[in-house]
């Protein structure tokens with residue numbers, strides 16, 4: 001999951017907020033929490049972030065090239081460090097979170113059915129970016145009306161914003177060892193978004209305490225051993241990166257470890273004990289479309305490009321492109337332990353594919369023909 005910088009040109013917001021008394025600002029801040037809830041956000045926090053330390057950590061991470069081909073993460077570092085540069089005149093950020101777990105979805109059942117396709121639960125339904133941005137903009141409008149005037153701008157994954165450290169400082173949650181933001185009452189199955197404003201609202205307290213304790217379940221379960229240690233991910237090994245962000249060939253040594261995960265990965269969150277407290281989404285937009293929560297790999301492999309484009313309209317899955325889609329499914333078919341039917345499907349598609357996809361198909365056919373053994377089923381405590 002990444003930021004699509006190119007989609008939203010960044011324009012300076014003129015500082016427009018009138019001077020309000022402290023009493024009025026305090027009353028307004030209370031209202032903001034209520035209005036955010038009415039807009040469908042499960043939680044919000046107002047913050048004036050200090051990202052110096054986080055920017056230094058990001059710098060070290062980039063130095064190690066853990067970002068792989070996500071070169072946009074290495075640009076606009078000044079704005080990541082000093083977020084108000086992104087929206088001149090702004091002086092607070094309202095950080096929000098929205099739950100995305102769809103109802104009646106059994107990740108484990110799909111992960112342990114090698115003939116099925118595992119698609120990360122954040123992307124089974126409609127793309128969250130536009131929807132959350134729209135809600136945040138409505139929230140901004142409502143605050144501006146109450147304040148008399150206010151400059152505001154919404155971001156969801158769509159700009160050089162360090163969303164996680166901002167959320168932590170806004171009191172949304174703490175950084176888990178898997179690097180995601182965790183909330184005591186809601187686990188980690190939620191999206192983050194931000195509204196930059198130019199009204200000096202009083203801020204909320206940060207989450208200071210980590211609640212991971214001695215647990216290392218997320219680090220231990222990662223199929224590709226992508227964590228170099230607690231709080232540090234080598235993204236180039238993460239299945240989410242390999243299936244969504246990586247262009248071209250997937251490194252051969254990682255392919256067998258990917259199992260049937262064809263778009264994103266949830267393992268480090270599935271195993272997290274705090275996700276016992278996660279809530280299902282209230283948004284029907286996030287409910288699975290085209291039965292993507294329970295579909296066979298072969299069915300998806302047989303989609304032609306027109307079907308792919310039609311069925312992924314308004315979905316974040318589009319990001320991987322048709323070639324990436326076929327590449328990912330070919331790897332999963334190679335890991336499926338399937339017989340003649342699977343090899344036939346791979347061979348039938350082969351003449352219509354790019355060189356890159358063909359190479360993955362050949363890898364899959366060889367693996368199936370050699371009768372390579374399947375990975376053991378995923379066990380959660």
Ligand code: B12
Nearest residue numbers: 001002003054057058120163180181191192231240264265
């Ligand atoms: C690039 C990116 C990815 C990359 C890299 C992930 C990564 N861990 O960095 C890839 C493609 C792998 C990815 C995968 C996923 N992503 Co993503 N991703 C992003 C994106 C665009 C930028 C993250 C970034 O800047 N990474 C660089 C690293 C260095 O920065 P950082 O992790 O924030 O690191 C800070 C802290 O870890 C801290 N830190 C470092 N050391 C220490 C030590 C301690 C003790 C502490 C407390 C902190 C700390 O300092 C760092 C610098 O600020 C954000 C959106 C955004 N604009 O922020 C979404 C985002 C992080 N992704 C998200 C999601 C949902 C996912 C997936 C779950 C999707 C999926 N199911 O496949 C996976 C999870 C994988 C994982 N375990 O992280 C959500 C997370 C929501 C949440 N609850 O936290 C975000 C916020 C998008 C959103 N708007 O909701 N993602």
Ligand code: SF4
Nearest residue numbers: 222238239265267268
């Ligand atoms: S998303 Fe999957 S591959 Fe990536 S770090 Fe988590 S468990 Fe590992």
Ligand code: SF4
Nearest residue numbers: 176177212215218272
């Ligand atoms: S699995 Fe354990 S270590 Fe990992 S984030 Fe959850 S509580 Fe923290």
